[in-house]
Amino acid sequence: MSLPPNHLPSNTVPSLSADESLFHSEKALELKREICEMGRRMWLRQYCEANGGNISCRLAKDRFLVTPTGVSKGFMTPDMLCLVDGKGTQILPTTGPWHHSTEFLTHLAIYDAVPHAASVCHAHPCHAGAFAIKQLELPTRLIPEMEIFVGRVPVALYETPGSPMIAASVAPLAPHHQSILLGLHGLICWGTSVEDAYFKIEITDAYCRTVLLAMPLPGMAAIPSEKIGDLMERKQKTGLPDSRFGLTPAEFCAMNPWEYLKGDFLGSTNANQKPGFLPDPEDLADRITKKIISQLKITK
Numbered sequence: 001m002s003l004p005p006n007h008l009p010s011n012t013v014p015s016l017s018a019d020e021s022l023f024h025s026e027k028a029l030e031l032k033r034e035i036c037e038m039g040r041r042m043w044l045r046q047y048c049e050a051n052g053g054n055i056s057c058r059l060a061k062d063r064f065l066v067t068p069t070g071v072s073k074g075f076m077t078p079d080m081l082c083l084v085d086g087k088g089t090q091i092l093p094t095t096g097p098w099h100h101s102t103e104f105l106t107h108l109a110i111y112d113a114v115p116h117a118a119s120v121c122h123a124h125p126c127h128a129g130a131f132a133i134k135q136l137e138l139p140t141r142l143i144p145e146m147e148i149f150v151g152r153v154p155v156a157l158y159e160t161p162g163s164p165m166i167a168a169s170v171a172p173l174a175p176h177h178q179s180i181l182l183g184l185h186g187l188i189c190w191g192t193s194v195e196d197a198y199f200k201i202e203i204t205d206a207y208c209r210t211v212l213l214a215m216p217l218p219g220m221a222a223i224p225s226e227k228i229g230d231l232m233e234r235k236q237k238t239g240l241p242d243s244r245f246g247l248t249p250a251e252f253c254a255m256n257p258w259e260y261l262k263g264d265f266l267g268s269t270n271a272n273q274k275p276g277f278l279p280d281p282e283d284l285a286d287r288i289t290k291k292i293i294s295q296l297k298i299t300k
């Protein structure tokens with residue numbers, strides 16, 4: 001039982017609250033440093049401009065460390081991090097300039113939907129952003145590492161950043177996808193550590209960059225359908241989630257929203273395509289966009 005402050009002997013230093021002890025613990029300091037380091041990498045790789053982007057991690061049951069708003073993620077120090085509860089209320093610091101990101105509500109939706117998610121990173125990387133502003137799900141079957149470490153990257157259609165609606169649109173996707181495009185906004189990823197969540201951003205954006213570079217080039221192959229089983233078997237052993245486990249190769253291929261572009265993109269079967277023919281990138285992007293928007297059905 002603790003005495004009220006006015007009953008404490010004058011030479012007694014009031015003890016820290018449980019939250020203060022947690023917030024200043026060795027474990028918290030280690031995680032704060034890791035968040036600052038991932039923020040530095042995000043900024044250096046141009047994944048977040050100005051004060052954009054945000055990172056959080058679970059510190060304890062119902063307690064999260066969250067990056068501050070209004071600060072470049074490349075120049076954070078551990079003392080800027082905020083302690084926030086599972087309802088999105090900031091607990092510490094109670095005074096000072098640091099207030100947690102308003103986009104943390106979206107992170108909370110992921111933590112609620114995926115109990116083993118340890119961290120969430122949100123950024124605005126340009127290559128993934130190009131797909132986000134078209135609200136295009138990424139093509140699949142192009143790079144094995146992408147299939148294993150990230151898998152399908154669906155689109156959560158545009159909602160106002162930080163609103164309960166965007167949190168609600170991300171929640172049903174999170175159990176099946178560690179990397180989710182936010183329509184007309186950016187990319188959000190969860191991981192089993194802060195670095196793992198950051199890695200999903202890095203892998204996804206590198207993949208988008210490769211796809212964008214490849215789009216104007218003629219004739220591309222796709223991972224053969226008969227080889228898909230090997231990849232999924234390997235992925236299942238890692239414990240990573242994927243909504244395509246258990247599908248037949250044909251079903252797996254049918255889930256690729258770009259599959260119908262076989263002749264244009266996923267294979268060199270376009271009869272009109274001559275060797276060395278380079279389609280106009282703008283024309284190709286326009287055709288792809290129109291086709292996908294008219295045919296794409298976003299699934300969980």
Ligand SMILES: [Zn+2]
Nearest residue numbers: 053122161186
């Ligand atoms: Zn954002």
